[in-house]
Amino acid sequence: MNGLRVVDTHCHLESDEFRIDLPQVISRASASGVDMITSAITLEALPEGLRLAENYPCVHAAIGLDPRRCGDLQTVLRYVRGSSSRIVAVGETGLDYYFTREHELRKEQEECMRAMISVARELGLPIQIHSRSAGKAALDILRDCEASQVQMHAFDGKASLAREASKELGYYFSIPTSVVRSPQKRNLVKAVEYERLLVETDSPVLGPDLTGRNEPANVWIALREIGAILGREEEEVRSIVLENTLRLYNRIHVK
Numbered sequence: 001m002n003g004l005r006v007v008d009t010h011c012h013l014e015s016d017e018f019r020i021d022l023p024q025v026i027s028r029a030s031a032s033g034v035d036m037i038t039s040a041i042t043l044e045a046l047p048e049g050l051r052l053a054e055n056y057p058c059v060h061a062a063i064g065l066d067p068r069r070c071g072d073l074q075t076v077l078r079y080v081r082g083s084s085s086r087i088v089a090v091g092e093t094g095l096d097y098y099f100t101r102e103h104e105l106r107k108e109q110e111e112c113m114r115a116m117i118s119v120a121r122e123l124g125l126p127i128q129i130h131s132r133s134a135g136k137a138a139l140d141i142l143r144d145c146e147a148s149q150v151q152m153h154a155f156d157g158k159a160s161l162a163r164e165a166s167k168e169l170g171y172y173f174s175i176p177t178s179v180v181r182s183p184q185k186r187n188l189v190k191a192v193e194y195e196r197l198l199v200e201t202d203s204p205v206l207g208p209d210l211t212g213r214n215e216p217a218n219v220w221i222a223l224r225e226i227g228a229i230l231g232r233e234e235e236e237v238r239s240i241v242l243e244n245t246l247r248l249y250n251r252i253h254v255k
């Protein structure tokens, strides 16, 4: 593959939404220069994530746990340990205070998140963090666990918190395609240290338009928008973001 490449650091190729045309979705991404980290977060999706990473050189697997499926934690931990040589990251995992309001269930999510941080550390792998309506809570836990090699995905918390975490803790923040329609994400771009910016699509969701299915080839839209927001050339942003990505994900080799 010649040409210039970038990594969609977070998507969900195992989703039902891709069942009918996944090979085409992956080849569209690859042909446009996109490598992908697909994050499997349900027991059903785990073998599929590993299979995709094995079948497609441009697909890399991460194994995580949907915060609303904490009951599966022990199985997922076994799975992560058992497939540690075949994955590039643990995650996504974390907190979802948007869907989960009850204190007890939030506590349970916190325990799961701590267990996942600890397995990532044990295996020396980066971790992808979900923190919907829970940006500060998630960062507090990460700091408390002294987590390193962290990617905050689709962070919806305060820009000042992201600024601090990227600067002082060296955490990475991935900007999703929805940056084209989200003032909060635009502020995030400006707040995060340039050396800590990544891009993602979170496909099939968080697309450039609210209703359509998102796909990894669209990650270029996020990249272009970051360039526009920061007043930098798209190619410069691509090269810095790729460098950032490969610094965090040292198991990925992109030409």
Ligand SMILES: [Zn+2]
Pocket (backbone or CB within 6 Å): 010, 011, 012, 039, 092, 202
């Ligand atoms: Zn996701």
